[in-house]
Amino acid sequence: MAVYTEFTDEDFADFIAGYDLGAVLSVKGIAEGVENSNYLLATEAGQFILTLYEKRVEPADLPFFLGLMEHLAGRGITCPLPVHNRGGNILGRLADRPAAIVTFLQGLSSRRPRAGHCAELGRAMAELHLAGEGFGLARPNALSVEGWRPLFETCDTRADDVLKGLGEQIVAELDFLEKSWPQDLPSGIIHADLFPDNVFFLGDRLSGLIDFYFACNDTFAYDIAITLNAWCFEADCSLNVTKARALIAAYDEIRPLTSAEIAALPILARGAALRFLLTRLFDWLTVPAGALVVPKDPLEYYKKLRFHRHVTSAGDYGFTR
Amino acid sequence: MAVYTEFTDEDFADFIAGYDLGAVLSVKGIAEGVENSNYLLATEAGQFILTLYEKRVEPADLPFFLGLMEHLAGRGITCPLPVHNRGGNILGRLADRPAAIVTFLQGLSSRRPRAGHCAELGRAMAELHLAGEGFGLARPNALSVEGWRPLFETCDTRADDVLKGLGEQIVAELDFLEKSWPQDLPSGIIHADLFPDNVFFLGDRLSGLIDFYFACNDTFAYDIAITLNAWCFEADCSLNVTKARALIAAYDEIRPLTSAEIAALPILARGAALRFLLTRLFDWLTVPAGALVVPKDPLEYYKKLRFHRHVTSAGDYGFTR
Numbered sequence: 004m005a006v007y008t009e010f011t012d013e014d015f016a017d018f019i020a021g022y023d024l025g026a027v028l029s030v031k032g033i034a035e036g037v038e039n040s041n042y043l044l045a046t047e048a049g050q051f052i053l054t055l056y057e058k059r060v061e062p063a064d065l066p067f068f069l070g071l072m073e074h075l076a077g078r079g080i081t082c083p084l085p086v087h088n089r090g091g092n093i094l095g096r097l098a099d100r101p102a103a104i105v106t107f108l109q110g111l112s113s114r115r116p117r118a119g120h121c122a123e124l125g126r127a128m129a130e131l132h133l134a135g136e137g138f139g140l141a142r143p144n145a146l147s148v149e150g151w152r153p154l155f156e157t158c159d160t161r162a163d164d165v166l167k168g169l170g171e172q173i174v175a176e177l178d179f180l181e182k183s184w185p186q187d188l189p190s191g192i193i194h195a196d197l198f199p200d201n202v203f204f205l206g207d208r209l210s211g212l213i214d215f216y217f218a219c220n221d222t223f224a225y226d227i228a229i230t231l232n233a234w235c236f237e238a239d240c241s242l243n244v245t246k247a248r249a250l251i252a253a254y255d256e257i258r259p260l261t262s263a264e265i266a267a268l269p270i271l272a273r274g275a276a277l278r279f280l281l282t283r284l285f286d287w288l289t290v291p292a293g294a295l296v297v298p299k300d301p302l303e304y305y306k307k308l309r310f311h312r313h314v315t316s317a318g319d320y321g322f323t324r
Numbered sequence: 325m326a327v328y329t330e331f332t333d334e335d336f337a338d339f340i341a342g343y344d345l346g347a348v349l350s351v352k353g354i355a356e357g358v359e360n361s362n363y364l365l366a367t368e369a370g371q372f373i374l375t376l377y378e379k380r381v382e383p384a385d386l387p388f389f390l391g392l393m394e395h396l397a398g399r400g401i402t403c404p405l406p407v408h409n410r411g412g413n414i415l416g417r418l419a420d421r422p423a424a425i426v427t428f429l430q431g432l433s434s435r436r437p438r439a440g441h442c443a444e445l446g447r448a449m450a451e452l453h454l455a456g457e458g459f460g461l462a463r464p465n466a467l468s469v470e471g472w473r474p475l476f477e478t479c480d481t482r483a484d485d486v487l488k489g490l491g492e493q494i495v496a497e498l499d500f501l502e503k504s505w506p507q508d509l510p511s512g513i514i515h516a517d518l519f520p521d522n523v524f525f526l527g528d529r530l531s532g533l534i535d536f537y538f539a540c541n542d543t544f545a546y547d548i549a550i551t552l553n554a555w556c557f558e559a560d561c562s563l564n565v566t567k568a569r570a571l572i573a574a575y576d577e578i579r580p581l582t583s584a585e586i587a588a589l590p591i592l593a594r595g596a597a598l599r600f601l602l603t604r605l606f607d608w609l610t611v612p613a614g615a616l617v618v619p620k621d622p623l624e625y626y627k628k629l630r631f632h633r634h635v636t637s638a639g640d641y642g643f644t645r
Binding site for chain 2: 011027029032033034045114
């Protein structure tokens with residue numbers, strides 16, 4: 004949850020005057036997103052989300068993120084659509100930060116997804132991957148295999164403060180994944196952070212995808228691997244095979260997986276688990292005193308990683324063809 | 325800012341099924357209110373605020389607060405109106421906490437009120453005081469003069485950690501105020517926490533009052549004293565006499581002040597400054613590590629208190645008749 008930046012009445016009035024949205028009816032900071040400050044904005048023209056980009060977002064990446072949302076929305080994906088200001092721009096400045104207004108999406112994120120939710124997600128993710136085609140900008144995934152070791156080295160000496168022996172296990176995992184990481188799988192635009200928080204439902208139907216601030220170009224199946232970790236484990240970190248099968252099979256119906264992708268799922272899932280273990284470990288060890296965000300438990304992903312180590316094929320995720 | 329309590333999908337579905345509000349379209353935790361968890365709820369029936377009452381609110385007081393809002397809304401005050409559930413109740417339970425749904429009010433709180441805002445506030449506060457008449461429940465003000473010394477005694481030994489000599493000054497102030505506190509001024513229902521956060525504007529017009537969780541029976545003019553402190557000082561803690569005059573004069577137009585009330589304003593303002601100094605001091609000294617709320621600076625109110633000590637009459641606030 005986060006509202007890191009507040010703005011003065013005057014700055015806000017100046018900013019909003021640049022848009023053709025009528026009078027402002029309310030602005031409420033919302034407890035959503037850990038990277039940026041988000042406000043729910045109601046105007047005579049409707050409801051919107053106003054985002055102020057905080058320091059963890061690289062300003063040079065914003066045209067990619069916002070342009071991608073516009074591209075995807077134009078291709079029928081229900082994602083936030085950036086609003087152009089009177090100058091034709093989708094990126095402005097407020098309170099000395101980059102800021103943008105996007106359309107508001109109805110829906111609720113599921114705190115405890117069921118198999119039906121996982122199937123809806125699988126379909127929507129496949130549609131997202133297909134719709135990304137033709138987007139003119141590219142952004143490498145800074146949090147793929149090449150980025151993990153440098154990230155770990157910023158906090159390796161303290162990993163064992165979290166769990167004895169954790170540092171050594173991570174090094175072994177890095178050695179293995181760097182040697183074995185699959186190359187040349189089908190790739191394109193992926194969301195890379197499709198956690199339940201970022202997926203909305205109305206009733207049982209998926210109603211929208213949000214938070215494209217980790218989107219990048221990478222292996223499509225890596226996005227499946229991320230969601231497998233984020234959606235298909237129970238609270239005790241055991242895999243729910245019914246959910247995993249629902250997710251992968253629904254994806255496969257829309258964008259049929261190649262046999263190479265299917266074969267690579269276990270190692271991709273292992274890599275995805277390590278990626279979130281590492282970023283959570285970093286956050287855990289570097290969270291400043293008095294921070295507004297409670298860091299998430301890195302060991303959740305350590306347990307998931309250990310699970311994937313023993314997986315031999317996608318059949319262990321319930322998926323066979 | 326605060327969302328202290330999250331609820332499961334199932335608990336929320338059960339709770340909302342008790343209301344006749346149609347399908348839920350979104351629920352977003354909002355970064356507003358430091359005492360409770362607040363969600364902006366959109367349903368087919370409109371927009372609402374869902375509040376989960378956390379431990380700082382006494383459950384026995386909730387019928388007073390919610391009943392008061394209903395009473396005031398019925399008298400034409402634009403405040404949140406509690407929604408009755410199918411059982412006819414305005415108070416339910418969610419995630420093991422008392423919970424209520426109230427109507428959503430449009431408007432923006434002013435981060436830097438101008439004199440025009442102060443005049444609007446003065447009028448609305450006078451209307452609120454008049455509209456409270458006839459409300460059937462009563463609630464003593466636990467944070468009036470009798471409550472200050474016991475509150476101070478919970479943290480007196482550490483007051484000097486905040487400012488050398490602060491403890492001694494507070495004791496002298498308590499001695500003086502307990503002896504001199506005015507009795508028998510006109511009284512009734514007061515809001516007791518009309519800070520700018522709790523007052524909404526659309527353009528220059530006041531559009532609503534929220535957050536009645538400190539409302540109580542007390543001297544009307546004490547409410548004026550609270551707002552004089554909260555609205556009429558500049559960032560450097562100097563009084564803006566134009567704003568103070570606007571506030572008091574606008575109030576006086578709707579509910580003419582008695583000469584006893586006018587004479588008592590300086591001591592009431594001094595008491596109100598001490599009240600917020602003490603609660604902020606308590607919060608400052610007792611905030612737990614890792615808290616989601618950054619405590620407010622108690623010394624802001626120490627400076628205001630020192631100002632009021634040198635005030636000799638309401639004329640120093642710009643108000644003469």
